[in-house]
Amino acid sequence: MVMSETADSPLANQAQKSLESENIETGEPKMRARDVDVYYGSKQAIDGVNIDVYTEFVTAFIGPSGCGKSTFLRALNRMNDTIPSARVTGTIELDGDDIYASGMDVVQLRARVGMVFQKPNPFPKSIYDNIAYGPKIHGLAESKSDLDEVVEKSLRRAGLWEEVKDRLTDSGTALSGGQQQRLCIARAIAVDPEVILMDEPCSALDPIATAKIEELIDELRGRYGIVIVTHSMQQAARVSQRTAFFHLGNLVEYGHTSDIFTNPVEKRTQDYITGRYG
Amino acid sequence: MSASTLILLVLGLGLAGWLVARSRAAMFRNASENRRIASLPVYHAWYAALWIVVPTLLFALIWAPISEQLIIQHVLASPAAADLPAFGMQRETLLSEARNVATGATSGVFNQEAAALVEPFEEALFRYRIVGFIVTLLVAAAGAAYAFLRLKPDFRARTQVERAVLSTLLLASLVAILTTLGILVSLVFETVRFFGMVSPIDFLFGTNWSPDPMSSASNPDGSRYGAIPLFWGTLFIGAIIAMIVAIPLGMMSAIYLNQYAPPRVRTWVKPALEILAGVPTVVYGYFAALTIAPAIRDMALSLGVSNPSSESALAAGLVMGVMIIPFVSSMADDSIAAVPQAMKDGSLAMGATQNETIKRVLVPAALPGIVAGIMLAISRAIGETMIVVMAASFAANLSANPLEAMTTVTVQIVALLTGEGSFDHPATLAAFALGFVLFMVTLVLNIIALRVVKRFREAYE
Ligand SMILES: Nc1ncnc2c1ncn2[C@@H]1O[C@H](COP(=O)(O)OP(=O)(O)OP(=O)(O)O)[C@@H](O)[C@H]1O
Ligand SMILES: [Mg+2]
Numbered sequence: 001m002v003m004s005e006t007a008d009s010p011l012a013n014q015a016q017k018s019l020e021s022e023n024i025e026t027g028e029p030k031m032r033a034r035d036v037d038v039y040y041g042s043k044q045a046i047d048g049v050n051i052d053v054y055t056e057f058v059t060a061f062i063g064p065s066g067c068g069k070s071t072f073l074r075a076l077n078r079m080n081d082t083i084p085s086a087r088v089t090g091t092i093e094l095d096g097d098d099i100y101a102s103g104m105d106v107v108q109l110r111a112r113v114g115m116v117f118q119k120p121n122p123f124p125k126s127i128y129d130n131i132a133y134g135p136k137i138h139g140l141a142e143s144k145s146d147l148d149e150v151v152e153k154s155l156r157r158a159g160l161w162e163e164v165k166d167r168l169t170d171s172g173t174a175l176s177g178g179q180q181q182r183l184c185i186a187r188a189i190a191v192d193p194e195v196i197l198m199d200e201p202c203s204a205l206d207p208i209a210t211a212k213i214e215e216l217i218d219e220l221r222g223r224y225g226i227v228i229v230t231h232s233m234q235q236a237a238r239v240s241q242r243t244a245f246f247h248l249g250n251l252v253e254y255g256h257t258s259d260i261f262t263n264p265v266e267k268r269t270q271d272y273i274t275g276r277y278g
Numbered sequence: 279m280s281a282s283t284l285i286l287l288v289l290g291l292g293l294a295g296w297l298v299a300r301s302r303a304a305m306f307r308n309a310s311e312n313r314r315i316a317s318l319p320v321y322h323a324w325y326a327a328l329w330i331v332v333p334t335l336l337f338a339l340i341w342a343p344i345s346e347q348l349i350i351q352h353v354l355a356s357p358a359a360a361d362l363p364a365f366g367m368q369r370e371t372l373l374s375e376a377r378n379v380a381t382g383a384t385s386g387v388f389n390q391e392a393a394a395l396v397e398p399f400e401e402a403l404f405r406y407r408i409v410g411f412i413v414t415l416l417v418a419a420a421g422a423a424y425a426f427l428r429l430k431p432d433f434r435a436r437t438q439v440e441r442a443v444l445s446t447l448l449l450a451s452l453v454a455i456l457t458t459l460g461i462l463v464s465l466v467f468e469t470v471r472f473f474g475m476v477s478p479i480d481f482l483f484g485t486n487w488s489p490d491p492m493s494s495a496s497n498p499d500g501s502r503y504g505a506i507p508l509f510w511g512t513l514f515i516g517a518i519i520a521m522i523v524a525i526p527l528g529m530m531s532a533i534y535l536n537q538y539a540p541p542r543v544r545t546w547v548k549p550a551l552e553i554l555a556g557v558p559t560v561v562y563g564y565f566a567a568l569t570i571a572p573a574i575r576d577m578a579l580s581l582g583v584s585n586p587s588s589e590s591a592l593a594a595g596l597v598m599g600v601m602i603i604p605f606v607s608s609m610a611d612d613s614i615a616a617v618p619q620a621m622k623d624g625s626l627a628m629g630a631t632q633n634e635t636i637k638r639v640l641v642p643a644a645l646p647g648i649v650a651g652i653m654l655a656i657s658r659a660i661g662e663t664m665i666v667v668m669a670a671s672f673a674a675n676l677s678a679n680p681l682e683a684m685t686t687v688t689v690q691i692v693a694l695l696t697g698e699g700s701f702d703h704p705a706t707l708a709a710f711a712l713g714f715v716l717f718m719v720t721l722v723l724n725i726i727a728l729r730v731v732k733r734f735r736e737a738y739e
Contacts, residue, residue, distance in 0.1 A: 079627055111629030121620035124643045133638065134628040184624070191628060 028096075030055045030195055030225040031076060031113075036090035038071050038080065045071045048090075049251040051244055053195065055225040058217060060236035060257065062229075063246035064272065069229045072246070073197050076227065077113035078106050094194070111138055114188035118200040120180035122172030122187075127164050130172040130183055131155060134191035150190055158186035159216050178209025185216060195225035202235065214239050233273055237261055245269045284338060284414060291418045292331035299326030299429060306431040321435035328442050329425035330418050337417045341410050349402040356398035361391060465717060468710035475704040476503045481711060487674035487690070489705035491697050498704040505712065507674035511684035512716075515595040515670060516659035519680060523599025524655060528606025529648070535607070536614045537636055548611075555604035563668030566597035571669055578681050589671035592680035598665050602655045609651020613644035613734065646734035650727040657723040661716060663688040687712045 029052035038046035046068045053059050053076075061069040071080070078099060080086040092099050099109050111134070122130050131151040134140070141147035151168070155161040160182045164175070172183055181201055188196050198217075202210040217226055217239045230236050236243055236257065243260040245253045245268075253260060253269045264270045303319035353359055353373070363369045376395035378384045380403055429435070473481070475498050484504015493499065531551065535544050571593035578586035617640050625635040641648070671683035672693055694709035701707075 077627065079623065082623065082626060107629045107631055109629070110627055114629075115623075115627035117620060117623065117627075119620055121618070121624040123621060123624065123639055133625070133630075137628070137630050137634050137638070187624075187628065 027054075027056075029053055030095065032091075032093045032096075033072075033076070034091045034093075036072070036075060036088065036092060038068070038075055039087045039089075040071075040083070041085040045249055046075070047249045049246075051251060051254055053225050053227055054242070055194070056222055057241035058221050058226045058228060058239050059242040059244065060228050060230055060240035061244050061246060062231070062233065062236050062272070063252075065231075067246040068249045069246050070199050073115075073199055073227060073229055076195070076197055077110050077115055079110075079115060081106060111191050112193055113195045113197060114191065114193035116181070116184050116188055116196060116198040116201050118203055120177055120184050120204065122175070122180050122183050124171060124173050126169045127155075127172050127175070127183065128168040130187050131190045134187060138191055140191065154186040154190040157189050157216075157220070158182045159212060159219075160186055176209075178205045178212060181205060181209070181213060182216065185213070189220075189224075193224060195227065196220070198226065198228040200229050200231065203231065210235070233261070245272060247272070284411070285335075288331055288334045288338070288414065288418065291334070291422075292327040295330040295422050295425070296323040296327040299323045299426065302426070302429055303435075306429075310431055315431045316434050317436040321439050322429055322433070324439045324442075325435040326422065326425040326429065328439070329421040331421075332442075333421045334414055334418045337414060338410075341413070345406045345410055348406055349399070352402035352405070353395060353398045356395075358394035358398060361394075462717065465710055465714045468707055469714040471702075472704060472707035472711045475707070476500045481505055481708075485676055489694065489708055491694075491703055491705040493705075503704065503708055505687075505708075505715070507676040508685060508687045508690050508712065509715075510676055511591065511670070511674070512660050512686040512688070514678075514680070514684060515591050515666060515686055516598060516662065517656050519592060519595025520599035520602055520659045521652070521656065523596055524602040524606050524659075525652060527599075528603045528651075528655075529610055531603070532607040532610035532614060533636055533641075536611050537632065537640070551604050551607060554601070555608075557601070559601065559662060559664035560668070562597050562601050563664045566593050566665055566669035570597055574681070583681060586681050587671070587683040589669065589683045590681045591670060591684040594666050594669040595680065597669065598659050598662055601662070601665065602659050605655040605658060606648075606651055609654065610644065610648045613647025613651070614640050616647065616734075617643045646730045650730040650734070653723045653727040653730075657720040657727075660686075661688065661720050663692065667692055687716050691716075 031053040033049055033051045036046060036049045037044060049072060051059075061073065063069055071086075074080045075088050076092060076099075078088075080088060088100060094109065094112065097104065099113075123133060125133070128151055131154050132141075132147050135147060135150050141150055152161060152165075155164060160179060163179060164170075164183075172180065175183060181204070185196070185198075185201070202213050205213065214235065217228065220226060221241075228236075228239065240257045243255070243257040244251055245260060245264075245266075247268055253264060253266045255265075260269060261273060264273065270276075300319045300323035303315065303317075303322035307313055307315050307319060350373070353376075354362075362372060372389055372392045372395065375384075375389060375392040376399050379386070379392070379396045380399035477500050480500035481503050483506065484501060485506045486501055486504045487507050488502045490499075490502060531547075535548055535551075539547065567589075571588055571590060574590050574593050574596075575586050575588050578590075621639055621643060622635055625639045626632070630638070666686045666689050670685055670689055672685055672689060673683045674690070675682055675684050677684065691709045691712050694706055694712075697705065
């Protein structure tokens, strides 16, 4: 039987482990997407996606390259607005409010739904100013000491404080790739968002830096809703509790990570996670 | 046989060599079993042609002055030359007149003394032409022989030809550098002569500028060569007034075009801005002198300024600023565009508005490039001549009032060099000292700007 074949794999074991942390009572979803289509010009990149994102769980998006994971992720905080040809239909709600409604303030939305990119993109400013950037533009800190506090707290949460506390005035771009990525996470945390979207945050990092980020994601879970796009099945199995499998713009399967990896319903999912294509 | 026929001959020989060498190499190729020779026939052809043409042209280049000397010597050795005056203008005139008749440039002589010299000239010209012709052919033959001896199936003609191309390219770039050096050396030379007459202290720190070309050249009054008012005028018009116009307008148009303009607007406005840079500066000069200056004067009058100057620093500076806008905006545009999209996305994803993103991320990240652009613009502005010649005045004034007439370094250079003074007079030599100062300042500005741009590029690679 094919099923047992996957159940015995190390992948499945990891997914099994993350199941333990999953027995939390599920409340209302933080974000809810219904019948979402995304077009680039006349080309459809996402077709009728329904998904719920919970603060309690890390949600992983997996799927072959070009299937629309980034596109859908960017729809969740309206970063697609920056691409002139992109168009989104359907509804995406944050705490029940439609984020594409005309009354929605994109700036407020992005402050609530932050984003970490595939390639670390610290600003060419000091480490301190990188973190202070968001709080400053949103007026989150009353005074310099408030700001200092936010910076320290964010860096601590991102697990970077010990490494950079003596060099806060150095340029953010002078850090290593892994440090830069944690700096970007710290920067996103600093505005105290409700959801953090991460698009392949570890693809430019070595295994040690990756492990640090994964650890960090695990610590942030519960405080922030986290969505992570990844090409690594192992990573999805390690860090997430919900997994969504995308294929050719469709959401093929969405469910408990452990189920997706041990007991996928769809043949396409099965093929993808066993490495038969993708 | 004139120089042009000689050149044609050499090129003809080169072409012949080219064709022969190519067919020879084609023969090699056909003879080899797999049609593989070290280089394509066309490289053999170029190799042979280069060996024929380059040495002959080099020879011709050297031969021209040598033959000239030999001809003169021949003529002077002739008995008719014994009557020539030993030195001076007259001797030169007679010689050149005889020569012109001999070459057929003029038909008859004006001075009878020259007539006797025509014949020796004709003789000498004929003789050395024949010599030149024969040696040219010999050189060509030697070159061809050398090249053809080396043509073999396994000869790496391509490497050789590429080396020749490389040296040509190198030479071409050296020309520009050597010219700059030559300019610098001649400037330095004249400047040193000037400072031999007027103390550099007087020149650099004096505040009275009124050179008098009619004064005694041997004992100039150093206190009339104080260039501070010129430096100030240049700075005030080119680096202050012009930049007050150019920096904000240039920056704002760059930001608009780069970040806000719809593509359709951008495709029209950007070239239009660049056309501004192509307008001849003399046209800006008209505009400044005939339109802006009177307008400013009228405005000053209506504001109650008594007797305002019709050649204000403000008019020249404003127009110069407009001229400089494209420099500032295109550099700023490029450097903003060079900031990675990821940086912008990062800021937008934090919930920053486009405006905040531009102000706090894009412009600071692009700042080195922008600053470099501004420095290039300043160096362009302070070296600008036409606008200020037409719109600024010749009066050296040390004043901070933009409505007053002021003059600049370039205007004074023009004034001094087009004046009456002779070339050993300090009033003329002062132009070189001014030029030297200007050269140094713009050079330093350019070097700093280039360095900044380079560091900036590295930051994103
Ligand atoms: N800016 C754009 N303009 C037009 N089409 C785009 C744009 N960005 C993405 N696409 C197209 O949309 C589809 C989905 O792209 P997307 O980047 O979302 O894929 P992905 O799943 O993130 O892939 P990867 O794993 O390689 O990152 C692709 O076919 C892609 O070519
Ligand atoms: Mg992607």
